[in-house]
Amino acid sequence: MTLKETIAAMLAEVQAFQAENTDQLEAFRIKYLSKKGLIPGLFAEFKHVLPEERKAMGVLLNELKDKAQERLDAFRELNTTDETSTQRLDLSLPSGEAGGARHPISLVRNQINGIFKRLGFIISEGPEIEDDFHNFTALNFPEEHPARDMQDTFFLHKNPDVALRTHTSSVQVRVMEAGKLPIRIIAPGRVFRNEAISARAHCIFHQVEGLYIDKDVSFADLKQTLYYFAQELFGPETKIRFRPSYFPFTETSAEMDVSCNICGGKGCNICKYSGWVEILGCGMVDPNVLEACNIDSNMYTGFAFGMGIERITMMKYQINDLRLFFENDIRFLKQFESAI
Ligand code: PHE
Numbered sequence: 575m576t577l578k579e580t581i582a583a584m585l586a587e588v589q590a591f592q593a594e595n596t597d598q599l600e601a602f603r604i605k606y607l608s609k610k611g612l613i614p615g616l617f618a619e620f621k622h623v624l625p626e627e628r629k630a631m632g633v634l635l636n637e638l639k640d641k642a643q644e645r646l647d648a649f650r651e652l653n654t655t656d657e658t659s660t661q662r663l664d665l666s667l668p669s670g671e672a673g674g675a676r677h678p679i680s681l682v683r684n685q686i687n688g689i690f691k692r693l694g695f696i697i698s699e700g701p702e703i704e705d706d707f708h709n710f711t712a713l714n715f716p717e718e719h720p721a722r723d724m725q726d727t728f729f730l731h732k733n734p735d736v737a738l739r740t741h742t743s744s745v746q747v748r749v750m751e752a753g754k755l756p757i758r759i760i761a762p763g764r765v766f767r768n769e770a771i772s773a774r775a776h777c778i779f780h781q782v783e784g785l786y787i788d789k790d791v792s793f794a795d796l797k798q799t800l801y802y803f804a805q806e807l808f809g810p811e812t813k814i815r816f817r818p819s820y821f822p823f824t825e826t827s828a829e830m831d832v833s834c835n836i837c838g839g840k841g842c843n844i845c846k847y848s849g850w851v852e853i854l855g856c857g858m859v860d861p862n863v864l865e866a867c868n869i870d871s872n873m874y875t876g877f878a879f880g881m882g883i884e885r886i887t888m889m890k891y892q893i894n895d896l897r898l899f900f901e902n903d904i905r906f907l908k909q910f911e912s913a914i
Pocket residue numbers: 740741742743783821824855856857878879880881
């Protein structure tokens with residue numbers, strides 16, 4: 575066999591080579607590429623080649639060496655270990671084994687949106703960076719209200735007129751200002767409050783607020799709407815109750831509790847053995863708010879409500895630490911894969 579034929583035969587062998595494990599790959603390296611291997615051996619024979627053939631033969635030899643090295647690198651890259659047979663390695667399979675899933679906050683927000691959509695509410699959105707008028711003044715917050723304090727609200731650039739919205743009631747103001755009546759909207763979105771982060775509080779959280787304004791809207795409409803909502807979200811056995819409360823932008827104001835969906839009202843540690851869990855604030859829109867938004871309060875009345883999605887999600891799925899929502903721990907998120 576001439577040197578040329580030997581090179582060609584070896585090239586064919588190298589290209590046909592398959593490694594099933596690291597031992598075979600190492601044996602290949604020793605056989606062909608190590609100092610005493612076959613390819614350096616051929617280089618040693620190079621001195622016997624006729625001068626006029628040297629150039630062509632050099633090209634062939636270098637090609638053989640490169641191909642052998644490529645083969646070695648390719649199998650190393652495939653991470654050929656004793657356990658992984660290259661025969662079983664199917665590179666056409668889709669990468670990664672886990673599919674995505676919805677975040678629990680998104681799941682519950684979508685459920686809440688869906689319930690109100692069925693009642694004819696439409697979704698409105700507004701900016702997260704708000705001015706004083708839309709977040710406070712139009713909503714009848716008095717000058718000295720604590721929410722206007724740096725301690726409670728994130729002001730931007732120390733400018734008392736620009737802040738991160740503390741509730742999505744600011745969206746309701748924008749909708750009222752736009753002046754198209756009647757109004758039946760919900761405003762889901764992120765809100766910001768300057769609170770220490772703990773198992774029960776965070777400086778960022780999510781709300782859904784709602785607003786209904788028309789002629790002759792009464793507290794009975796509010797009650798029926800929220801009763802339907804509670805039963806849709808927590809099940810047909812759910813009861814509701816209202817407790818008197820105070821918000822600057824509503825009069826009458828109330829807080830609504832639902833019967834604990836964990837113990838059915840008997841008492842457990844989720845409802846602190848009271849049988850009830852508070853889920854939202856609500857009330858009849860204060861006439862001052864309607865007037866601030868150029869709506870005739872003698873002709874129109876309305877109700878508003880607002881709830882935190884985190885709190886409702888914690889109750890629905892028995893989650894005991896609010897911080898879990900923000901940590902993106904895959905072990906937590908995976909538990910919601912089958913939820914819709
Ligand atoms: N905006 C209130 C809050 O952030 C919730 C609320 C909305 C209460 C509408 C009453 C009516 O807590």
